[in-house]
Amino acid sequence: MISIAAVTALLVTQSTSVLEIDPLLLVQAAEVWSVLGRDANSVWPGWDPRKTPILIYFPDKQEVLINHPKPPEGFLPYTGKVRSPIGKIYLRNGKTTFSLDGQNTTTKIGGIRTLVVADTMSTRRQMIESVAAEVVAQPAKAPKLIADNLFGSPINSMTVFAHEAFHVYQERLAPKKSANEGALVRYPSLSVPNNVWLGIEADELAEALNASSAAKARESGIRWLAARQARRSQLPSEQRQYEDAVEFSEGTAKYVEYRLLQQMVSHSPSAEMWLIQGFQGYGSQAEAARNSLIRKMRGFMSGSIGVNGDLYGASPVRFRMYYSGMAIGALLDRLGAKWHSKLLTSEESLTTLAAAALRPSDRELAEAQAALEKTERYAALLREKEQLQADGRRHIDLELSRFTEAPGELILDYSALPSVMPGLTYTPFGVLSIDANRTLYRLIPIQGAIGALKFSEDSARPILLDTLNRRIHLQLTGSPESLKPGPIQEQEVRLPGVTLNDVKGEVSIEGKRVVIRLN
Numbered sequence: 001m002i003s004i005a006a007v008t009a010l011l012v013t014q015s016t017s018v019l020e021i022d023p024l025l026l027v028q029a030a031e032v033w034s035v036l037g038r039d040a041n042s043v044w045p046g047w048d049p050r051k052t053p054i055l056i057y058f059p060d061k062q063e064v065l066i067n068h069p070k071p072p073e074g075f076l077p078y079t080g081k082v083r084s085p086i087g088k089i090y091l092r093n094g095k096t097t098f099s100l101d102g103q104n105t106t107t108k109i110g111g112i113r114t115l116v117v118a119d120t121m122s123t124r125r126q127m128i129e130s131v132a133a134e135v136v137a138q139p140a141k142a143p144k145l146i147a148d149n150l151f152g153s154p155i156n157s158m159t160v161f162a163h164e165a166f167h168v169y170q171e172r173l174a175p176k177k178s179a180n181e182g183a184l185v186r187y188p189s190l191s192v193p194n195n196v197w198l199g200i201e202a203d204e205l206a207e208a209l210n211a212s213s214a215a216k217a218r219e220s221g222i223r224w225l226a227a228r229q230a231r232r233s234q235l236p237s238e239q240r241q242y243e244d245a246v247e248f249s250e251g252t253a254k255y256v257e258y259r260l261l262q263q264m265v266s267h268s269p270s271a272e273m274w275l276i277q278g279f280q281g282y283g284s285q286a287e288a289a290r291n292s293l294i295r296k297m298r299g300f301m302s303g304s305i306g307v308n309g310d311l312y313g314a315s316p317v318r319f320r321m322y323y324s325g326m327a328i329g330a331l332l333d334r335l336g337a338k339w340h341s342k343l344l345t346s347e348e349s350l351t352t353l354a355a356a357a358l359r360p361s362d363r364e365l366a367e368a369q370a371a372l373e374k375t376e377r378y379a380a381l382l383r384e385k386e387q388l389q390a391d392g393r394r395h396i397d398l399e400l401s402r403f404t405e406a407p408g409e410l411i412l413d414y415s416a417l418p419s420v421m422p423g424l425t426y427t428p429f430g431v432l433s434i435d436a437n438r439t440l441y442r443l444i445p446i447q448g449a450i451g452a453l454k455f456s457e458d459s460a461r462p463i464l465l466d467t468l469n470r471r472i473h474l475q476l477t478g479s480p481e482s483l484k485p486g487p488i489q490e491q492e493v494r495l496p497g498v499t500l501n502d503v504k505g506e507v508s509i510e511g512k513r514v515v516i517r518l519n
Contacts, residue, residue, distance in 0.1 A: 015093050017080040020062035022120035026084045027272040028154055029054055029066070029117075032161045033086055034270070035263050043259040045340050049165040054086065055109055057096045058119040065090040065109065072110035101126040104160050106167045113171060115164035117157070124152065154276045155264070155289050159257035166256045170249065173344045179245035181428040183238045184314045185439050189432075190392040195303060195385040197231030198320065200372055202301035205327040206294050208334060217334040222360045224331070226368035228351065243321055244349035251325010251350065252343070254293070258326050259333075261290040297323035302381075303388065308443060312392035313432035315443075328354050396434055399462060406461075406512075408476030410498055413505075413517040414450045415470040422465065422472060424448040437468035448472070453518060454501040461497065474498050480514045483507050488516065 037050040053068040067087025078089035204224035211217040264286035299305030300320040307315035328350040337357040430443035445457040464473040478496030493500040505518040
């Protein structure tokens, strides 16, 4: 008979010897470290990620922790056959730090900032869900959509390790240069001149990165700077600072991807890399991936590539700064500038560093702007962005109409609480500015608090914050029949699609609309 102790020992052995995550991700991480983890890091001078811990996870199944000096409770030493040159491997089975797919980020594990990468199957599941929605909308395109997304690229996932590892370094050296996401609420996402000049900036940055010489790169760089100065002369200072901050935080991490790909072109892969499906070596694949980043930069900055299906809100605004920051960093390299340390240790932005490296005269800038305004490209962008603005305003009207068309509407009126400001948990990609006083928050289920009251949606539906009238509007999924007019003081109120906690106020009902005036 097998003893209970023996069975327990067997279960522990099994749980710590089996990798539920893709072991080839460990191979890819080691490949990235073979380039970045050197005393002389040619991707970003002075940065050594060799002490950075790595967490790879599959939601609610397993987490793999590598090279962590003090793994927290629940992580056990891995006893299987796979090894990593990066460091010792630990496993934790069951509940994971992140329960959503595709969370490539940084977080503190055991008090130590750690880079996080989603497992291959987690990323693929997220992709399948996205493709499924497209297939439903466009069934005729199903075969191509599936074929285009069937195989992942190991080079793409390798750049994710580099991107998130750099965030760990960046957050340690320059924690105060992060962006104030509240600035997105007032960003003029539909401004015609802003969007026209962004398209011009993208063109000139692409020209600079592909230029045959440093002199040619400088010519394109001066035209880019002229376009940027013309655009930013009409942009409020808060939004200019926001752009600088996102270009610093996300743009430099994207730049690290770009530089890694440049280094990988001549890199010899390890033997294990050839086990990855579809791997053909680096060379042309790495160069193609680098060129793809330049094409994406042009697409996102010009608006020809969408983000989250959002043409008019914060998604395209925020995401294009990833690529503009990348491109400005690469431009600085083309100009031979020594800029990396200065960006991390001073108040300088990528724009100010590029202007110093370009050293244009006022005449050069004025002539460049005048010439750009006479191009057919400028005229075409002007027509395109005027149409975008008109379409965007119609879209906003449609989004506002959904509140009255919904099965029910809840209004939280906090006008009687003059000293209280709402707090919201939202994604900056989901912000859509209506006007100076009204903002829509979308894409994820929103949670919030108004004083003692707390609310949460059970699924992603836009909410409207009206700071002038001091009201929050929420869309309900059914008629709010459980509420009655009059005073209310409840610890919990469940309405169709929304849960409220610590509710105190006065209820009034107008058909399917419920107003709770908080007090």
